[in-house]
Amino acid sequence: MSVIATQFRDLDLADEAVQESLTDAARSWPAAGVPDSPAAWLMTVAKRRAIDVYRRQKRERARLDAVAPDLDEARYDSDAGGDHMIGDAGFDVENLDGDERLRLMLLCCHPALDTDAQVALTLRLVAGLTVSEISRAFLVPEATLAQRIVRAKRKIRTAGMALTIPSAFDERLDAVLAVLYLVFNEGYLAHDAEREPIRHELVDEAVRLTAVVTELAPESAEAIGLLALERFHRARSAGRFDSVGDLILLDDQDRTAWDIDEIGEANRLLGAALANMRPGRFQLEALIAAQHANARTAADTDWPQIARLYEQLAQVTGSAVVALNHAVAVAEADGPLVGLALADELEGLDDYHLLWAVRAELSRRAGKMSDARRFAERALTYDVHGAERRRLERLLAATG
Amino acid sequence: MEYMILNHTAETPGPDYGTPEFEAVMGRWMAYNQMLIDGGHWIAGASLAPTDAATTVQKSGGSVSGTTDGPFAETKEQIGGFYLIDAPDLDKALELAAAMPIDDGALEVRPVAFRPDA
Structure with missing residues (x-):
């Protein structure tokens, strides 16, 4: 194996090549008979195999180099992570x-x-x-x-x-x-x-x-x-x-x-x-x-x-947020009470500010002002800003 | 490349030896093992005795700081067995892990970094 290893300067590769040639031997000798010089035969086959494996690895490495060109030398460097590894390469x-x-x-x-x-x-x-x-x-x-x-x-x-x-x-x-x-x-x-x-x-x-x-x-x-x-x-x-x-x-x-x-x-x-x-x-x-x-x-x-x-x-998605959108669309199509009923049943969205904003708005449209107020106040306890916050504040003012 | 597959599963007793259920379960495992062998993936593998037979040796600063009854971590899922396999890449290793006859549990796939006897 070391003969092959010296020729290819890669121990893993030589090992693989010898393994593969032994497999070849196991496959072909029973049928073709043991060659005159089994060692020479193994050498030849192992070398041929090594070239194949080497080519295959070279192709794969070239591909990976395209992906991670800067990683090889830093592979075992625990401090790796500096900007030098990121370069455009x-x-x-x-x-x-x-x-x-x-x-x-x-x-x-x-x-x-x-x-x-x-x-x-x-x-x-x-x-x-x-x-x-x-x-x-x-x-x-x-x-x-x-x-x-x-x-x-x-x-x-x-x-x-x-x-x-x-x-x-x-x-x-x-x-x-x-x-x-x-x-x-x-x-x-x-x-x-x-x-x-x-x-x-x-x-x-x-x-x-x-x-x-x-x-x-x-x-x-x-x-x-x-x-x-x-x-x-x-x-x-x-x-x-x-x-x-x-x-x-x-x-x-x-x-x-x-x-x-x-x-x-x-x-x-x-x-x-x-x-x-x-x-x-x-x-x-x-x-x-x-x-x-x-x-x-x-x-x-x-x-x-x-x-x-x-x-x-x-x-398709099993998403509660999508189900909330569905409730909004139903409210537009069939009226706020129908949409509200759907929104009320949603589970897993209790910490989602839009659930409360939607319930506030639909309650207001349905004329349930105290509910609208309660839901808007809940929505405002979350990190809501900009236009959305102003809209909720207007809703509070209108229902107050 | 070589990968270790660690089976994290709940420790529920399997069917009793000699029952048809036992034969069915074993049959699935034997088929899986044979598949690994036939595909040239098999290196080693073992099923472990339950964690009530486990002992954990804790070391600190170079010396043993404690020897305790039980596994390293008390969790519902425990390492129940392992396979050491050979696969060309991670996708194949994940595919082989997924094919294991385990209905519920987690299969951790880790590349082997170095193996002195390899």
């Missing part, structure tokens, strides 16, 4: 072919990584954003984000996560879509609305990457559905906030500010997704967004249809 995702890009996305969104790491890796390695850009977009200190990426890359290496197309492809693609939607929402539903209502760079990046996925996995109706959903939302981003950064409710938005071309494109995408006849949560969400985007006035909104879609979405 000349890695350019645009140069990867489509198949490699898809593998890279699937790897970045591997369920063996936690969600924060999935998002950071996707933006860093697939979108090519810098660490400082990502940290600014997520309002996370740069060092924290750098550390997160280093840790994720290290896990990719040490846990033996490979750039392969997984057998559970649909599930794994769902994970990619979930990460992209998270990036989109981070930009669209900015947490720090007072400072910067919409972070367009995240919104645009999510749309761009989702479009890439639809090209790489054209048979995925959900990918197209997500792209449609994102574009419906983006089409309406002008008009969502007033001049001081307050969220304007859908009813009150200036619909002429919406981007008609973008809505048209989203409609086309949604049609293409639905034509696959493989429904899913993103297509349902896109259908709901389409109802709003295509209603020329708030009064034109087809609430019974939206209520039906939310009901399906609640079944």
Whole structure:
């Protein structure tokens, strides 16, 4: 074995090669007979095997180097994590072919990584954003984000996560879509609305990457559905906030500010997704967004249809928040009392301020003023600010 | 690559030896083991005696600070067994772990960093 090891300067590799040649021997000798010089035979086979294994590993390493180019030398360095590991390393995702890009996305969104790491890796390695850009977009200190990426890359290496197309492809693609939607929402539903209502760079990046996925996995109706959903939302981003950064409710938005071309494109995408006849949560969400985007006035909104879609979405996702949206849609379609009855039955949302805000508003519409007051007071005990807080305060004043 | 799969399961007594239920359970495990062997994944594996037979030796500052009856942590799920397997990558290791005939429990998959006898 040491002969092979010297030739290839890699003990693991030599070991593997000898193992494989012994397996070969076990396989071929019973049939072909023992060769004249078994040792020489083993050498030859082991060498040939070593070359095969070496080539295979080299390919795999080249692929991983594309993902984690800066990790190798720092692998056993416990202090690793400084900025020097993050450098741009000349890695350019645009140069990867489509198949490699898809593998890279699937790897970045591997369920063996936690969600924060999935998002950071996707933006860093697939979108090519810098660490400082990502940290600014997520309002996370740069060092924290750098550390997160280093840790994720290290896990990719040490846990033996490979750039392969997984057998559970649909599930794994769902994970990619979930990460992209998270990036989109981070930009669209900015947490720090007072400072910067919409972070367009995240919104645009999510749309761009989702479009890439639809090209790489054209048979995925959900990918197209997500792209449609994102574009419906983006089409309406002008008009969502007033001049001081307050969220304007859908009813009150200036619909002429919406981007008609973008809505048209989203409609086309949604049609293409639905034509696959493989429904899913993103297509349902896109259908709901389409109802709003295509209603020329708030009064034109087809609430019974939206209520039906939310009901399906609640079944698919099992999400109590979606069920709350369903209650709101039902209130619009069938009156506040019916919606209120649904909201009253929801479980698991007691610490969700919007549950109380919704119950307050629906109670007010139903004329139950003392309930409305009680619920609004409860909602205001949470960290609510901006337009939402002012609306609840107005409701309190009106019911007082 | 080599991976250790640690089975964390609730310690419920299995069916009695000699009953058809016992044979059924064992059959599933034997089939799983055979699958690992046939696929070239098997290195080692064992089922452990329940934690009422466990003893924990606690060390501190280089010397034994205590020897206690019972497992390291008193939790509902305990390590009931392990497999040491060979798999080309994490996905395959996770797939093999998932195929284990365990209905409820957690399977922790850890890459082996170093094994002196390998």
